[in-house]
Amino acid sequence: MSRPPRARELVLDAFETLLIDEGERAATLDATARAAGVSKGGLLYHFGTKEALEAGLIERLDALADADLAAMENSPDGPIAYFVRTSAMNDDPLDRVLIAVSRLAQGGHAAAGTALRAVRERWADALRPHAADRAALDLIMLVSDGLYFNNALGGDGVAGPVPTGEAMASLIALVERATRA
Amino acid sequence: MSRPPRARELVLDAFETLLIDEGERAATLDATARAAGVSKGGLLYHFGTKEALEAGLIERLDALADADLAAMENSPDGPIAYFVRTSAMNDDPLDRVLIAVSRLAQGGHAAAGTALRAVRERWADALRPHAADRAALDLIMLVSDGLYFNNALGGDGVAGPVPTGEAMASLIALVERATRA
DNA sequence: GTCTATATACAGATAGAC
């Protein structure tokens, strides 16, 4: 748990970026090593197998999700607004690792899917007291999932379907009105 | 446009199923041919390259989306309820091809992403007259995206986060109340 | 801790028989 070697984090960063930008297929050990500025052998010193590399990313997700849960509880505009608003932030470290792990999950990686569902469940638990009923909670969670899904599809980035600015403020207001306990 | 050879459709079915069940990486020409009960050479007679195979799946998406748009306009319980309800059907042909193509999109396939965005835009156009304002339309689209995303994650299938039965009916009622024009 | 070199397996694709 002490601070991990810097090279290790750089490799993880490179792997994450490749998964986001080019997908699971392109995120090979070779490409990851090149992007991280190390050799394949160097990479394999830190992560002995590809599975270990994937497990490293999942650990990063869990750590960042812990921090986000804490921030959500203490958010001045309330957990619901915080949750919806931050679901659309595109280059936040949590969002990046979330998208990267969801790529792994869609590639059939079982542990990645399990980790994502666990994080989602923790968010739902934290929001449940603030939602009127089950349908309200479902709605909040699904809007957030939808925002992530659209971010994950990526595209050209130009005026995508994800609302920003005024539109996002209106959406948050609507969700709060419809779901408040 | 006349009916395509049956073997062609079987290959496409196999490719789609592999994408859904095991991800892009597992959906190789070899595995697809095996699952379709033909040899790799036989597959390559119908689809000369892997790109042609992917394009075939995108064509299938477009055709099924056309049919869905028509059904949505004529739905007895209204387009919004139809749209939300059918976003969670797990083994509908449209849902299957939609998830399969989204796997391709997440693997970096540009045409797949473009096709998905185009279909989404057509749905949004059809729903716009029925939504109170932009935020209402955003909410409807994002709930649908969220349902697809959760279906796409798959998991064990046992009591996943996607609402069914009573819970789905409540969710639809809530969405309609919050967004009706 | 990081490297080069290599082993083994499998990807997409071609050639040509049936």
Add this chain to the structure above:
DNA sequence: GTCTATCTGTATATAGAC
């Protein structure tokens, strides 16, 4: 239309030098 055989590139992983 469908097959087998084969070419070429590249993936993960190991061995062992520095």
